[in-house]
Amino acid sequence: MNSLGHVMELSARDFNIVQRIVYEKIGIDLTEAKKALVVSRLSKRLRELKLNTFTQYYRYLQESPGETEIMFNCLTTNVTRFFREQHHFESLYLECLPRWEAEIGDNFHKRKVRAWSAGCSTGEEPYTLAMVLHDYFQGKKGWSINILASDVNTDVLEKARRGLYSHKEIEGIPYSYLKKYFKLGTGSNQGFFKTKRMLQELVAFRRINLASAEKYPAAGSLDLIFCRNVFIYFDREVRRQILERFHRCLQPGGLLFLGHSESINTLGGQNGRWHMLRHTIYQRIP
Numbered sequence: 001m002n003s004l005g006h007v008m009e010l011s012a013r014d015f016n017i018v019q020r021i022v023y024e025k026i027g028i029d030l031t032e033a034k035k036a037l038v039v040s041r042l043s044k045r046l047r048e049l050k051l052n053t054f055t056q057y058y059r060y061l062q063e064s065p066g067e068t069e070i071m072f073n074c075l076t077t078n079v080t081r082f083f084r085e086q087h088h089f090e091s092l093y094l095e096c097l098p099r100w101e102a103e104i105g106d107n108f109h110k111r112k113v114r115a116w117s118a119g120c121s122t123g124e125e126p127y128t129l130a131m132v133l134h135d136y137f138q139g140k141k142g143w144s145i146n147i148l149a150s151d152v153n154t155d156v157l158e159k160a161r162r163g164l165y166s167h168k169e170i171e172g173i174p175y176s177y178l179k180k181y182f183k184l185g186t187g188s189n190q191g192f193f194k195t196k197r198m199l200q201e202l203v204a205f206r207r208i209n210l211a212s213a214e215k216y217p218a219a220g221s222l223d224l225i226f227c228r229n230v231f232i233y234f235d236r237e238v239r240r241q242i243l244e245r246f247h248r249c250l251q252p253g254g255l256l257f258l259g260h261s262e263s264i265n266t267l268g269g270q271n272g273r274w275h276m277l278r279h280t281i282y283q284r285i286p
Ligand SMILES: C[S@@+](CC[C@H](N)C(=O)[O-])C[C@H]1O[C@@H](n2cnc3c(N)ncnc32)[C@H](O)[C@@H]1O
Pocket: 026, 027, 028, 076, 077, 078, 079, 080, 081, 084, 118, 119, 120, 121, 122, 125, 150, 151, 152, 153, 156, 208, 209, 210, 211, 227, 228, 229, 230, 233, 259
């Protein structure tokens, strides 16, 4: 619907323009099946701008430098939750971390965990990771935890940085973790749960576009990458490029966690580079 209450038409030409910009800049493959979704999400933006047609919007997009980013914020899908795909955190806690700790032994200068939540949405994934890692390593001498959390969508990053969640949003968090890592919001935050400072200090949020090689962490600088439910939006070629970069960022033996419907086997060209530890958990082969 436009500001006059009419359903907005997105012509094949205008849809093609949106498809091209989105694919070229952030790698998202908006197939024909996504057209209705694009209309519904962008219509809201058009109403805010009091524009009546997508052709007008395209003109506006060309004239307004910040609008492309806002369009990406409208078009990305940001569904997430705490402890999503819980088996990943169980494997990490019960298998990966103990094995790793044993390998490192008394080598104090290696007592660092450097993780990346790539496509972190509103923060539930990196904060879950922070709780699990903190809980595991607390009381163990000399361990440091650093989590980089990134997304292309600046709105979700803003919410993630605030660390403020509703009753509904904190549902998946075990009570012991909720008590330890969250406090009740006060004042204007009343009725919400806020991440405690100790948790927030473990996570640094940054805008990183996975489809662009810039701003990726340095080669060999990471032990863990969580990139779950993000590859589904990319085509095969974009996935292949991102996977190459992930391989470079991880140190040999480092781990990559993908979403439940994602697999390295379907990404091509990766033979001999990854070892599957469990379904959706991969280890970088040196
Ligand atoms: C469905 S959410 C997944 C969130 C979380 N990883 C999880 O599994 O719960 C997908 C996220 O990927 C982000 N995303 C999409 N394209 C991206 C890109 N090119 N670079 C970085 N993030 C991207 C979206 O903004 C969105 O927040």
